[in-house]
Amino acid sequence: MQTQVAIIGAGPAGLLLAHMLHRRGIESVILERHSRAYIERRIRAGVMEHDVAALLERVGLGARMRREGLVHQGINLRFAGRTVRVDFAGLVGRSVMVYGQHEVVKDMVRARLEAGGTILFEAEAVRLEGLEGERPVVVFRHGGLEERLEAAVVAGCDGFHGIARRSIPAAHITTFERRYPYAWLGILAEARPASEELIYARHERGFALLSMRSPTLSRLYIQVPPTTDLADWPDERIWDELELRLAAPGFHLERGPVVQKDLTVMRSFVTEPMRYGRLLLAGDAAHIVPPTGAKGLNLAVADVTHLARALFAFFERGDERPFEAYSRLCLQRIWQVQHFSWWMTTMLHREEGALPFDHHRQLGELEAVTGSRAALTWLAEHYTGLPLDFSEIA
Ligand SMILES: Cc1cc2nc3c(=O)[nH]c(=O)nc-3n(C[C@H](O)[C@H](O)[C@H](O)COP(=O)(O)OP(=O)(O)OC[C@H]3O[C@@H](n4cnc5c(N)ncnc54)[C@H](O)[C@@H]3O)c2cc1C
Structure with a gap:
């Protein structure tokens, strides 16, 4: 051929x-x-960046995404019992597409x-x-x-x-690599997402993320050790852990049938x-x-x-x-x-074995970021994505 x-x-x-x-x-x-x-x-x-969604539209691949995708104007950071919304639209005039x-x-x-x-x-x-x-x-x-x-x-x-x-x-x-001492246990569940926008939660028991794929499909993750055996995590245990880590006043997590369960190791890697x-x-x-x-x-x-x-x-x-x-x-x-x-x-x-110092420093960092419009703008710029070069793309 x-x-x-x-x-x-x-x-x-x-x-x-x-x-x-x-x-x-x-x-x-x-x-x-x-x-x-x-x-x-x-x-x-x-989650698709602002310009990535625009690119798919431009090259004629966006019709169903436009109909079925969810445009999100922000995300939530949850820590120390508080929830702070990062308002992408207000900060940088951009959004992301959940599809x-x-x-x-x-x-x-x-x-x-x-x-x-x-x-x-x-x-x-x-x-x-x-x-x-x-x-x-x-x-x-x-x-x-x-x-x-x-x-x-x-x-x-x-x-x-x-x-x-x-x-x-x-x-x-040349390759550059960093491995993280934790992994994500993820589920896809037939349950209405408990929040319209994603929630990134930093909790004493470890990180949790509430995400979604559609108005009826939730995608949820909890931080676990990389050596975790999925057999040790029956559905109810996962839901209980998610409830603990995502807890906030007035927040109610809807449970539903788990249709997929997976473990993602965390790694940074670059080839040059x-x-x-x-x-x-x-x-x-x-x-x-x-x-x-x-x-x-x-x-x-x-x-x-x-x-x-x-x-x-x-x-x-x-x-x-x-x-x-x-x-x-x-x-x-x-x-x-x-x-x-x-x-x-x-x-x-949360890193296993971290010092109490690290725990307090991390909370200090979250306070600093969420208390600063400049820092939130930087986060919003990167989350919604650096500009793509559209030249010659028709
Ligand atoms: C389990 C998992 C969960 C993820 N979750 C997230 C997430 O929640 N958010 C996020 O932003 N990113 C996530 N990612 C990352 C994201 O999905 C990838 O960055 C993205 O798929 C990259 O696209 P790609 O086309 O480069 O590679 P891939 O999507 O990996 O596509 C590579 C393709 O090549 C095929 N292939 C491999 N070897 C051969 C071969 N020898 N011959 C022929 N075909 C071959 C594979 O079957 C595959 O279809 C996740 C990745 C994985 C693996």
């Missing part, structure tokens, strides 16, 4: 890239190791297939060849056979555990550079953030805007210079987002 861009991974990064290339007449093939049903059911992120990542993926898959694009499901990339040359090849397994996809460029959009990043010789990349020869990495393949800042999906979209522009220049004008600039452009945003995600995480979680 041959194509112009071989894309590994049908997550938000790979699907959006294929869609944007198609709109400029550039051909691609996506290889995805899971089935269509699997990726369309996989529950992950749910499940699996819904975004459904919209993108449908758009791609309706446009006649190729997504090979249950096709696992197993080896990359000739990345230093002009016709790299992705070797993949599909239907029990090993096949080859030759392209001018390979886009590694295969997430943190994919093969693209691992195919780069170690001498050519995000390119090796004709392989370019985007999204989780190149970086991971702890989910507290709701940034993983948004950062993947931001990478893709730069990658798409680099590929327009290459295929339309034969200009390879944007490949050189690609990493630098992405990393400017990535490190700012890494900082924000780390900051939200460490401000709100």
Whole structure:
């Protein structure tokens, strides 16, 4: 098989890239190791930055999001028995869109297939060849056979555990990593969200987050040790813990059937550079953030805007210079987002074995942030997202 861009991974990064290339007449093939049903059911992120939602609209992927998504003008910080609303609209005139990542993926898959694009499901990339040359090849397994996809460029959009990043010789990349001594136990429940906007709660027993995917689906998380066994957490125990950590005067948590339960480890990770020869990495393949800042999906979209522009220049004008600039452009945003995600995480979680000093300092930090319009404005700017560069995106 041959194509112009071989894309590994049908997550938000790979699907959006294929869609944007198609709109400029550039051909691609996506290889995805899971089935269509699997990726369309996989529950992950749910908060889209202001400009990310605008970008999806601009490229014709926003119709269902506009109808079914929830526009949020703020979030709540709950600590020391108080709740402080961060008013995004008032502080920075921006908002976020709450719309499940699996819904975004459904919209993108449908758009791609309706446009006649190729997504090979249950096709696992197993080896990359000739990345230093002009016709790299992705070797993949599909239907029990090993096949080859030759392209001018390979886009590694295969997430943190994919093969693209691992195919780069170690001498050519540097990685930066920080692991956190806690994880999130998350549930998706058929229950009306107990708050119209997200609640980030810092509690003596650990962090809790109330989020949602729709007016009838709640997404809730509690901080737990990374070694937690989900079997030790029957539904009622989770609800009881959520009630304790989210408690506030007049607040009532509605319970409902738990339809999914998962454990997310928390990690910050960056690869530099995000390119090796004709392989370019985007999204989780190149970086991971702890989910507290709701940034993983948004950062993947931001990478893709730069990658798409680099590929327009290459295929339309034969200009390879944007490949050189690609990493630098992405990393400017990535490190700012890494900082924000780390900051939200460490401000709100309780670290096992922390000193009483740390406990009081953390409360002092929350008091300082919520008491300062300047600090709240900074939080709102980053939560709703740094501006995206929309040039050449039509
Ligand atoms: C369990 C979990 C929960 C999360 N929760 C949140 C959250 O609450 N909020 C938030 O902001 N972010 C969250 N994230 C992060 C967010 O979902 C990711 O940042 C986002 O999915 C990145 O998109 P991507 O396209 O780069 O990668 P992915 O969505 O991971 O897509 C990569 C795709 O590549 C495929 N693939 C991998 N290897 C191969 C191969 N060898 N061959 C072919 N295909 C391959 C995978 O099956 C996958 O479909 C979560 C992530 C996980 C894993």
